[in-house]
Amino acid sequence: MSNKAKIREEARKLNPIDDLMFRKMAEDTEFCQEILRVILEDNQLIVLESTPQWTGANLQGRSVILDAKCIKSNGAQVDIEVQKADDDDHQRRIRYNSAILTTNIADPGIKFEKIPDVCVVFISKFDIFEGNLPLYHVDRIVRETGKIANNGLEGVYVNTKIKDDSEVSKLMEVFVDDNAYNSKFPKTSNIKRRYKETEGGLNIMCEIMERITTEERNRINKLNAILLKNKRYDDLQRTTEDHEFQEKLMKELLPNETIN
Known part of the structure; x- marks a missing residue:
């Protein structure tokens, strides 16, 4: 698929x-x-x-x-x-x-x-x-x-x-x-x-989901760059396995990012 x-x-x-x-x-x-x-x-x-x-x-x-x-x-x-x-x-x-x-x-x-x-x-x-x-x-x-x-x-x-x-x-x-x-x-x-x-409605929702996916990917890339710069390799590895830990680091290292 x-x-x-x-x-x-x-x-x-x-x-x-x-x-x-x-x-x-x-x-x-x-x-x-x-x-x-x-x-x-x-x-x-x-x-x-x-x-x-x-x-x-x-x-x-x-x-x-x-x-x-x-x-x-x-x-x-x-x-x-x-x-x-x-x-x-x-x-x-x-x-x-x-x-x-x-x-x-x-x-x-x-x-x-x-x-x-x-x-x-x-x-x-x-x-x-x-x-x-x-x-x-x-x-x-x-x-x-x-x-x-x-x-x-x-x-x-x-x-x-x-x-x-x-x-x-x-x-x-x-x-x-x-x-x-x-x-x-x-x-x-x-x-x-x-x-x-409806076809039109589904297309709208798909476009939103694709945009959100891209924004989230950019956010993760920004976090990964910070971890690499500070040589926090263990934390970088852990973020690939633990989503809650990843979100915790987002709030810690990207404090001015908009939150929900």
Whole structure:
């Protein structure tokens, strides 16, 4: 099988839970609006703007890429993240990303009361809190009184692992099941079908996958050059066998590379 045929075969396996497909789908504002109406349980919610792969940086120059950043009609900003692997401290990652987002959207000198609200929607294939629920809301609680302390940051966690009869669970089925489409979520279903089943959609996904492959190869070559220059031959050998170690070195030796 040729390399192009392999890429095409892999493209057919993509679903909205995958970064590549989700980010492409998030170019459509109505798709973002549809899923946020379900997840945030607000049928009147309006998304004015959606930006896939939104990039923000801190003062040290370290960047993050949000899978999608949306602006609601009330000015609130929403960071939507999709995550398949439970391989990191996602709570701290969310904290970091929300801080970067807030810093980048707040004008210098703005009064704190004018800083836009931020909501992080975290969609995962695993039950992050292991409570056997498909949907969680995380609030800041005053320990002594049990009251919510609202500082403008909201966290909503959705997972595809726990299934029930809720709307959000039905939506998550479309996110992970190759053959799942649902008329209740027409935008999500139609865009998913376009990129999985139509010739034009598959070509787009293949082009993205080929570009990502090239970028990753260049990133690895850059790391290898650093290891060779510093005569870290054992580390170089280990990176060929241990992907996690390779990623660790990427963060250590290429600190200004954009991270997800």
